[in-house]
Amino acid sequence: MDKIITSDTFTAEDIKFLAEYELITIEPFFRADTFSLSGIEYGPFTPPIKTNVPIWVALTLKSQKLCKIISPSWLTVENLTILLDSETKETRFSAVPFYYAEISRMLLQSAEDDLKSPGELRMLLQQLKEKRENKIRIGLANLEPIPHKINNISAREIHIMRPTFVMVFDSLRRIQETTLKKSSGQNLSETTRRTVDIMSSQNIDDLMDIEGEIADYGEFMTYD
């Protein structure tokens, strides 16, 4: 099979694709039996009874005017105001769903008429997004080369911060590693310590590489 994936990380489209598999409640306008999609069964669909389907099914049905999408409990003006409040007051990220940016965007695009006060929702979501991005920026400014755990960060934000964070963090970690060895060899004299450093496991591979590269300059390599 041909290699389809060319990027080494998730793209924005990949994240949107994954977000489309989140379940959402709909109120169908049609009658149908249970049907199976990707090995999971959905339905049965009986008009007044609400049921859960993936977002891509819901949006397809919506485009054919076959259902009404019930907005998720977090996508309301009240809840977003609370989230925005906690986002402003606390330094931590507030608890939003993992795919909140993608889901809210898809719903506001294709099912605007099923949401209450979409204009206000858009405004709140934009404010929430900007507050969270600002927190990411502060996080980057205070980045330390230690293991990090970030709670409640969403897929979209991971996607946005990935290139800079990964590359800066990798450099910081490698620079930090060079100083950490000091504690192990502090009592030794300087010359000995350098020798210890060179022979330590972290460096030996690199030096072996270098040695391999210039092994052809054989004459002086035997001098020892």
Added chain:
Amino acid sequence: MSDQQIEEFLAKEPKVPVKFNHDVQGLGKYIGSTKSNNVATNQCVELPFYIAAVLFKRRLVTMDRPAFLENKVINALQVNPLNVNLRILCPQFYTFAIKYLELYEDPDLAEILIKSKKIRGLEIFDRAKRIYEDHNEFIEKLDDGEQLMFEKQRAICEDSYVDYLRDFSKRS
């Protein structure tokens, strides 16, 4: 070959000044010496880092800092990291500095490098978001790794800006 591997490979290229602790016979022709085939004690030569590192490991030489890691540069990097043109100094500045620090441990230099890297990274993160601004002057000052970082960050920001415009045009 990935970008990282190429970066690692090129970072071994810059020349560093070394001073020999011993007489070495038969090395002269490899380091470009015209006078004799032997290298004398206390002779100073400039060698590519990948050779110097091996000689240093065998304690044949003492290594000095290359010109682009001198105090003048380090001080500038400490005072105003954004104004230092790393591209002119060495296109693989940070990768080389890490390799150098692995041989010659120097906590003060490491601290300055960490601080400057963070400030430069933050500036890249900020500037990538500003779509309609001219960043050419800034990009010229970045080393290879940082330019790659800027490109990747920029691509993501452009994508999300296109999405934003599309949403906006649909609504109005």
